[in-house]
Amino acid sequence: MTNFTMTETAPIAVNHLSVNYRTTQALRNINVTIEPGSLIGIFGPNGAGKSTLVQAMLGLIPVVTGQVSWGDQPLASQRERVAYVPQRSQIDWSFPATVWDVVMMGRVRQTGWFHRFSVPSRRIAAAALERVGMSEFRDRRIGALSGGQQQRVFLARALAQRADVFFFDEPFVGVDQKTEAVLFQIFSELAAEGKIVLVVNHDLGESITHFDQLLLLNRELIDFGSRDRVLTPTNMTRAYGGHVQFFSAA
Known part of the structure; x- marks a missing residue:
């Protein structure tokens, strides 16, 4: 048994991880x-191992x-409590599923395959669609949506x-500003609820100010912590090599 409750999320510890x-x-x-x-x-930078880190933490690729532990157990053994949204390029957008079908997939672990979804599960899915502003598209094919709409689904x-x-x-690749704002708003709300929210990103522009902490990576961990700690000329040179422009809030 883990030593924390569903409302008390323990830290994730990554120890000596190599891939x-x-x-x-x-x-x-x-x-x-x-x-x-x-x-x-x-x-x-590209090829730094950002996606690899996420996949290794989740046990999706061998190390x-x-x-990687969460509480007193491997993170990979607790996947029922983890939500993972891969890059859009890894998703088959030609699959004949509606928006509602995709969202209800989030309830499969709780319901089980080949079981009828309960009324509470349907209410949870409907509330999730409402939260991201996509309720009116519930019967639309997922492949017919824009990139931003797909990401919100x-x-x-x-x-x-x-x-x-x-x-x-x-999650911000190929999305519009409205979707970016929705995503950041919900990410911040989840963090405020005590959740752990990790986002692979490549944009060093103003959007970087939305993050509470940054993990800077280039095959090895360059630094981790607040923006002021991580976004130093020395760290950026180690990560990107040479001069790189990035947004720095005053």
Whole structure:
């Protein structure tokens, strides 16, 4: 049994995590503790291992060394309490599913495959759709939506899971400003509820100010903490090499 309740989220501890792709080292000896109640942005250049880190933490790819624990158990063994939204490029948008079908997938773990969804589950899914402003599209095919609308639907699916840990991989790619605002608003609300919210991002512009903490990565952990701590010239040079422009709030 874990030593925390559903309303008391424990930290996630990543210890000595290393991942190889054949002969290439994708991640090297990552050590970080992620506390609940913060919106965390995972940043780094292309090929830095950002998506790899998320997938390794969730047990979706094999690791060479290390472990990821949540409370007193491996994070990967508690997937029923984790919501994961992959990059849009990894999703088959031609699949003949409606918006409602996609959101209800967030209730499958609680209901079980081939079981009828309960009235409470349907209410939870409807509330999630309402929260992201997509209720009027519930009967629309998911492939017929814009990129921003699709991302909001998958956020609704994650909300319908009633998870305690949320992973979002590049959720702002190809979305409009309205959707970006909706996503950040809900991410912040989840963090305020004591959830763990990790977001892979590549934008070093003004949107970076929405994150409570930043995890800067380039195959190894460059730094982790507040924006002032992480966004230093030394760290940015280590991560990106040479000069890089980024937004810095006063």
